[in-house]
Amino acid sequence: MNQTLSEPAPLSFDEALERFEPVMGFEVHVELNTKTKMFSSAPNAFGDEPNTNVNEVDLGLPGTLPVVNKTAVEYAIKLGLALNCSIAETCRFARKQYFYPDTPKNWQTSQYDEPIAFDGYLDVELDDGEIFRVEIERAHMEEDAGKLTHAGGSGRIQGADYSLVDYNRAGVPLIEIVTKPITGAGERAPEIARAYVTAIRDIVKALGISDARMERGNVRCDANVSLMEKGAGKFGTRSETKNVNSLRAVEHAVHYEIRRHAGILAAGGSIVQETRHWKEDTRTTSSGRPKSDADDYRYFPEPDLLPIVTDQEWIERLRAELPEPPAERRRRLREAWGYSDKEFRDVLAAGLMDQIEETVASGASPAVARKWWMGEISRVANAREVEPAALGVEPATIVELNKLIEEGRINDKIARQVLEHHLDGEGAPSKIVADRGLEVVSDDGALTAAVEKAMAENPDVVEKVAAGKLKAIGALIGPVMKETRGQADAGKVREIVLNKLGIEG
Amino acid sequence: MSEISRADVEHLAKLAHIAMTEAELEKMAGELAVIVDSVKTVQGAAGDDVPATSHPLPLINVFREDVVGEVFTSEQSLSNAPDAEDGRFKVPAILDEE
Numbered sequence A: 001m002n003q004t005l006s007e008p009a010p011l012s013f014d015e016a017l018e019r020f021e022p023v024m025g026f027e028v029h030v031e032l033n034t035k036t037k038m039f040s041s042a043p044n045a046f047g048d049e050p051n052t053n054v055n056e057v058d059l060g061l062p063g064t065l066p067v068v069n070k071t072a073v074e075y076a077i078k079l080g081l082a083l084n085c086s087i088a089e090t091c092r093f094a095r096k097q098y099f100y101p102d103t104p105k106n107w108q109t110s111q112y113d114e115p116i117a118f119d120g121y122l123d124v125e126l127d128d129g130e131i132f133r134v135e136i137e138r139a140h141m142e143e144d145a146g147k148l149t150h151a152g153g154s155g156r157i158q159g160a161d162y163s164l165v166d167y168n169r170a171g172v173p174l175i176e177i178v179t180k181p182i183t184g185a186g187e188r189a190p191e192i193a194r195a196y197v198t199a200i201r202d203i204v205k206a207l208g209i210s211d212a213r214m215e216r217g218n219v220r221c222d223a224n225v226s227l228m229e230k231g232a233g234k235f236g237t238r239s240e241t242k243n244v245n246s247l248r249a250v251e252h253a254v255h256y257e258i259r260r261h262a263g264i265l266a267a268g269g270s271i272v273q274e275t276r277h278w279k280e281d282t283r284t285t286s287s288g289r290p291k292s293d294a295d296d297y298r299y300f301p302e303p304d305l306l307p308i309v310t311d312q313e314w315i316e317r318l319r320a321e322l323p324e325p326p327a328e329r330r331r332r333l334r335e336a337w338g339y340s341d342k343e344f345r346d347v348l349a350a351g352l353m354d355q356i357e358e359t360v361a362s363g364a365s366p367a368v369a370r371k372w373w374m375g376e377i378s379r380v381a382n383a384r385e386v387e388p389a390a391l392g393v394e395p396a397t398i399v400e401l402n403k404l405i406e407e408g409r410i411n412d413k414i415a416r417q418v419l420e421h422h423l424d425g426e427g428a429p430s431k432i433v434a435d436r437g438l439e440v441v442s443d444d445g446a447l448t449a450a451v452e453k454a455m456a457e458n459p460d461v462v463e464k465v466a467a468g469k470l471k472a473i474g475a476l477i478g479p480v481m482k483e484t485r486g487q488a489d490a491g492k493v494r495e496i497v498l499n500k501l502g503i504e505g
Numbered sequence B: 001m002s003e004i005s006r007a008d009v010e011h012l013a014k015l016a017h018i019a020m021t022e023a024e025l026e027k028m029a030g031e032l033a034v035i036v037d038s039v040k041t042v043q044g045a046a047g048d049d050v051p052a053t054s055h056p057l058p059l060i061n062v063f064r065e066d067v068v069g070e071v072f073t074s075e076q077s078l079s080n081a082p083d084a085e086d087g088r089f090k091v092p093a094i095l096d097e098e
Helices: A013-019 A070-082 A186-207 A247-266 A312-320 A326-337 A341-349 A353-361 A366-383 A395-406 A412-423 A429-436 A444-457 A459-466 A470-483 A490-501 B006-015 B022-045 B074-078
Strands: A020-031 A094-097 A107-110 A117-125 A131-143 A147-151 A162-166 A173-179 A219-229 A239-244 A274-279 A284-290 B088-092
Touching: A013 A020, A013 A186, A013 A247, A020 A186, A020 A247, A070 A117, A070 A131, A070 A173, A070 A186, A070 A312, A107 A131, A117 A186, A117 A326, A131 A186, A186 A219, A186 A247, A186 A326, A219 A247, A239 A247, A239 A284, A247 A274, A247 A284, A326 A341, A326 A353, A326 A366, A341 A353, A341 A366, A353 A366, A353 A395, A366 A395, A366 A412, A395 A412, A395 A429, A412 A429, A444 A459, A444 A470, A444 A490, A459 A470, A459 A490, A470 A490, B006 B022
Parallel strands: A239 A274
Antiparallel strands: A020 A173, A020 A219, A094 A107, A117 A131, A131 A173, A147 A162, A162 B088, A219 A239, A274 A284
């Protein structure tokens, strides 16, 4: 908290990269979507009343006995396999002991020296298609902690009068994936950071083992960054930025920490080994807690749980259940849809591949699916400050909207309005068109009346058109659109005007 | 005799959030050394061919199917809480960590 004030200013990213080589490491926590918790049969569910998804095991009551969730173990093995890890023949749980009210037992049940999966790698695809290999140190099973709300004072931990604890999340199965130090990333370090976490998210989603929603904390990232002098080959002191919980934030946090470290080192200072907090509003980090005695967790084997022993048959059965790897699926879809590289990259960057795939499966052409998701839906999402995928537009809605356009019943502009009304809960597109009377005005009576009114109000324009300046008709279309609430067909308006003036279109 | 120093005990006391006086630290260092020595006799009994174990019974892979069981109501969860508010356990703000 205090040393930020006296810290030298961060260097620019380019200056930092001229002098230093960044080294990164990531700890990504994945919350599994099992029905029950890691060691108890209480439901693993989000958003319920506080302290109602708990039983005696989750509250750490004396004399209770945890029992391992078999599905969680199988999910961990699957993730290990997807990350090209070796699966331990024997592994154990351990107690990680610390005093903090988010765990009622005063320890977190985790794995220590015997993780279920180890020594893997993940080939991460960057924006330009280049592949960067990230080595995986281990993936281990553990349990999540409860949720603390700091009350009184400012609502933040500093100055809080007391804390309130909800243990619904306590005991939710987690897998923590730890990378080996990532070197050689250079100026692409922030991009690699984002691509790595994206790849993990895509894999756990494809495996179906997690809801993978970062905004809900299903995938959480701690980002370690250190710098070494170019050519020195010796790692510097690292900082660990905790809970960087969006893909963009991962990229920004690494970018900022590289600059901050470089600023301190270039001024002759030294890096404090500490945790940092990510601040989204300023895209900076602030000092958290230094490494201290409190990090002595006195791990020891969990005596209440038995070792997990895997055999080849079990592992091969799980391997056979692995889905198509996300990277291969991307290549397949890119080919099937016929998008350009840029179009496909934009779809990936927007996180809309699944939506487009579902929309195409529902009967839309790839071009129509892309037009809607990347165009209007993204625009509305942006205006409403949510992710496009979070708007909840069903593929069937897009297919229906497109059909209304193709049948000439609405135009593109009206279709956009229908989408907005649909998102505001007014029902299916055709219902909205009927309820609101949005169908394109094609009956000549209403349209002719509107055209006549516009011509009467704009005699100067009529004169120009009559004199052969056909482009001037545009000035009549506006008032007609206004009169018909945008439902007029522009071509039809032009036709009526020319007809009235006796001009050959 | 095992080496358990006064500093070791002080460190452990801090981690365990136990306040101890100087006299207690000294006394406990001596007592813990005796206890560790007693436990150490196990090492003499087990030969090199006996692997370390974390459980007295030779069991492995005791699992539970992923099926939801009974849970507490909010009232039951909080029935032993020293203090509660809004269905949550109320605890002192802990400022020196996290």
